[in-house]
Amino acid sequence: MEPERHPMDDLLREDRLPHIWCSGCGIGTAVTCFISALLKSGLDLDKVAVVSGIGCTGRVAGYIKLDSFHTTHGRAIAFATGLKLANPELKVVIFSGDGDLIAIGGNHFIHAARRNIDMTVICVNNFNYGMTGGQVGPTTPVGARTTTSPYGCFEHPFNIPYLAAASGAVYVARWTMLHVRRLERSIGEALAKRGFSLVEVIAPCPTNYGRRQRRRTGLDSLKYYHQKGVIKHGANPRDVDIDLDGEIIEGVFVDIEKPTFSDFCQEGLSRAMGNRGP
Amino acid sequence: MSRRGALSGEFFMMGDIACAEGAISAGCRFFAGYPITPATEVAERMSRRMPEVGGTYIQMEDELASMAAVLGASWGGVKAMTATSGPGFSLMMENLGLGIMTETPCVLVNVQRAGPSTGLPTLAGQGDMMQARWGTHGLYEIIALAPSSPQELFDLTIRAFNLSEKYRLPVLVMTDAEVGHMTEKVVIPPPEEIELYPRRLATVPPEEYLPFKPDEDLVPPMVNFGQGYRIHATGLTHDERGYPDTADDSAQWPLIQRLIDKIRLNKHDIIQLEEDGLEDAEVVVCSYGIAARTALWPMELARKEGIKVGLLRLITVWPFPEERVRELAGKVKAFVVPELNWGQIALEVERCAAGRAEVILVPHPGGGVHKPERVLEAIRKAARR
Ligand code: SF4
Numbered sequence: 001m002e003p004e005r006h007p008m009d010d011l012l013r014e015d016r017l018p019h020i021w022c023s024g025c026g027i028g029t030a031v032t033c034f035i036s037a038l039l040k041s042g043l044d045l046d047k048v049a050v051v052s053g054i055g056c057t058g059r060v061a062g063y064i065k066l067d068s069f070h071t072t073h074g075r076a077i078a079f080a081t082g083l084k085l086a087n088p089e090l091k092v093v094i095f096s097g098d099g100d101l102i103a104i105g106g107n108h109f110i111h112a113a114r115r116n117i118d119m120t121v122i123c124v125n126n127f128n129y130g131m132t133g134g135q136v137g138p139t140t141p142v143g144a145r146t147t148t149s150p151y152g153c154f155e156h157p158f159n160i161p162y163l164a165a166a167s168g169a170v171y172v173a174r175w176t177m178l179h180v181r182r183l184e185r186s187i188g189e190a191l192a193k194r195g196f197s198l199v200e201v202i203a204p205c206p207t208n209y210g211r212r213q214r215r216r217t218g219l220d221s222l223k224y225y226h227q228k229g230v231i232k233h234g235a236n237p238r239d240v241d242i243d244l245d246g247e248i249i250e251g252v253f254v255d256i257e258k259p260t261f262s263d264f265c266q267e268g269l270s271r272a273m274g275n276r277g278p
Numbered sequence: 279m280s281r282r283g284a285l286s287g288e289f290f291m292m293g294d295i296a297c298a299e300g301a302i303s304a305g306c307r308f309f310a311g312y313p314i315t316p317a318t319e320v321a322e323r324m325s326r327r328m329p330e331v332g333g334t335y336i337q338m339e340d341e342l343a344s345m346a347a348v349l350g351a352s353w354g355g356v357k358a359m360t361a362t363s364g365p366g367f368s369l370m371m372e373n374l375g376l377g378i379m380t381e382t383p384c385v386l387v388n389v390q391r392a393g394p395s396t397g398l399p400t401l402a403g404q405g406d407m408m409q410a411r412w413g414t415h416g417l418y419e420i421i422a423l424a425p426s427s428p429q430e431l432f433d434l435t436i437r438a439f440n441l442s443e444k445y446r447l448p449v450l451v452m453t454d455a456e457v458g459h460m461t462e463k464v465v466i467p468p469p470e471e472i473e474l475y476p477r478r479l480a481t482v483p484p485e486e487y488l489p490f491k492p493d494e495d496l497v498p499p500m501v502n503f504g505q506g507y508r509i510h511a512t513g514l515t516h517d518e519r520g521y522p523d524t525a526d527d528s529a530q531w532p533l534i535q536r537l538i539d540k541i542r543l544n545k546h547d548i549i550q551l552e553e554d555g556l557e558d559a560e561v562v563v564c565s566y567g568i569a570a571r572t573a574l575w576p577m578e579l580a581r582k583e584g585i586k587v588g589l590l591r592l593i594t595v596w597p598f599p600e601e602r603v604r605e606l607a608g609k610v611k612a613f614v615v616p617e618l619n620w621g622q623i624a625l626e627v628e629r630c631a632a633g634r635a636e637v638i639l640v641p642h643p644g645g646g647v648h649k650p651e652r653v654l655e656a657i658r659k660a661a662r663r
Contacts, residue, residue, distance in 0.1 A: 016521055071346065085308065107343070
């Protein structure tokens with residue numbers, strides 16, 4: 001008898017398991033939601049590429065059994081831009097963390113959104129640099145203690161949905177990892193969208209972030225999301241800041257249509273070049 | 279000339295433009311860049327020409343992104359290039375390393391200006407030659423070509439693409455502001471006369487394919503994303519499956535050894551030199567790029583004075599032609615090395631001469647070219663040994 005297979009096995013590199021993530025980490029759940037969304041999407045999986053940067057979430061590309069690339073720190077979106085433009089048939093998904101995408105890769109994030117490059121960005125936000133041991137990051141709430149903010153974080157954090165929306169993203173959603181069905185549905189919507197789509201996943205990093213905020217386990221974080229999560233579809237992204245102990249506003253904040261970079265290229269070039277093109 | 283495809287014919291052309299046209303003739307269909315003097319004309323030309331040949335031009339937000347996008351495009355199955363100068367070259371070092379580690383064919387052109395830092399943006403330098411060799415962290419071999427004329431910028435850009443596909447790595451075209459901005463006759467052969475090295479794609483089915491398992495020449499056949507092979511590539515040390523293997527040095531050994539050997543063991547194929555009058559030379563002028571070109575006149579003057587001086591022009595600078603320099607060191611009195619820096623390639627010549635012939639550097643801080651008298655004086659000095 002054939003051993004029973006998990007329905008997601010085909011999309012995971014089984015020969016690389018077990019993965020490196022800690023127990024209680026939220027990244028695995030984000031991957032599960034992504035794979036479910038992918039399986040339901042009807043996309044030709046041979047034409048889906050996953051690109052990651054560096055960090056705990058940056059390891060996602062290495063576990064998913066699709067064409068996948070693990071780039072340098074912060075450059076996933078820039079690499080993905082070249083990949084997508086070179087082969088427009090591909091559905092390109094960037095799966096990475098908040099430090100990778102919003103700090104060192106922040107410039108690429110806003111410019112890809114501005115150009116409206118057709119790509120889906122899944123950003124796992126755990127408010128710190130997990131892989132290197134829990135340092136302060138661009139999303140760490142004011143006051144949060146980390147290994148490099150031992151007296152509390154003194155910096156204003158980025159509000160990722162606001163940043164994405166202001167830069168031009170056509171689809172922006174945020175879910176905590178507790179809301180798996182809604183998260184999966186949003187990832188599906190993002191995949192179906194033409195243009196720059198962003199799904200922010202608020203996820204626990206019990207090992208490095210949670211325990212310094214008195215949430216020692218993944219479950220503590222889930223309870224916290226349960227208490228503080230407030231679903232507000234259509235909320236103005238400027239109003240969805242996350243404080244140290246405040247509510248976490250979730251939902252789909254932006255869902256609009258606008259021409260992509262490639263649309264403009266095609267239109268503009270056929271107008272400018274007439275029959276001069278190839 | 280056809281407006282649609284690659285050009286052919288005789289042109290009066292600027293070096294930077296010849297570089298762009300060389301890329302197009304080589305089949306480059308993706309350019310990502312960021313404006314920087316004196317390389318901007320390459321980008322401008324590509325922005326006009328890419329759409330005409332069915333390619334893509336994109337101006338990225340910086341040089342970090344430009345190099346990353348070029349790697350992405352290459353994995354998307356398209357020949358890709360970027361062009362920059364000193365400060366941008368520094369930023370590109372990051373993803374140059376990723377390109378080496380993931381064995382990504384592409385071309386990076388550096389139209390060198392004088393540095394460090396912002397330096398002399400509009401004036402030539404050759405101060406990035408060691409950066410080209412060692413600029414990204416870690417250990418590796420690299421290929422760098424040094425054109426001396428607009429014609430060579432055309433020819434060597436094509437060669438750079440061919441070498442990058444053949445050996446699967448980013449290849450550097452190390453030119454400079456003088457050559458890049460020089461306008462001269464450039465002959466572009468008809469497309470069918472230009473030899474191109476096509477991407478060596480895997481021929482085995484996905485279930486048998488190991489993305490980093492090399493052929494006999496140490497280079498693994500490639501697949502492009504979207505071909506259905508579902509491969510993984512990473513900047514981490516990896517095994518033949520492309521999977522990270524970082525617990526100890528067991529994957530690092532064979533990987534690094536291979537990345538180095540695929541260049542070192544194929545040196546004979548990669549190294550290209552121009553030699554003139556070396557048969558009976560007592561003095562060898564060893565130089566490259568614009569500095570080799572400006573050495574021709576003082577060499578002629580020296581010959582009129584009866585000095586037996588020959589030329590060893592490095593068309594390929596990296597890998598360095600160690601064997602040839604060693605061989606010459608046993609026969610000649612001295613090497614004279616003019617370069618627009620304070621001694622970079624001269625160090626390599628010294629290393630290979632190993633005391634058997636003197637090495638006289640003719641330095642220049644960049645911002646101009648060598649005055650002929652300085653090179654002539656060095657040749658005379660060398661001949662007096
Ligand atoms: S360090 Fe944090 S983010 Fe990284 S795997 Fe562990 S729990 Fe997850």
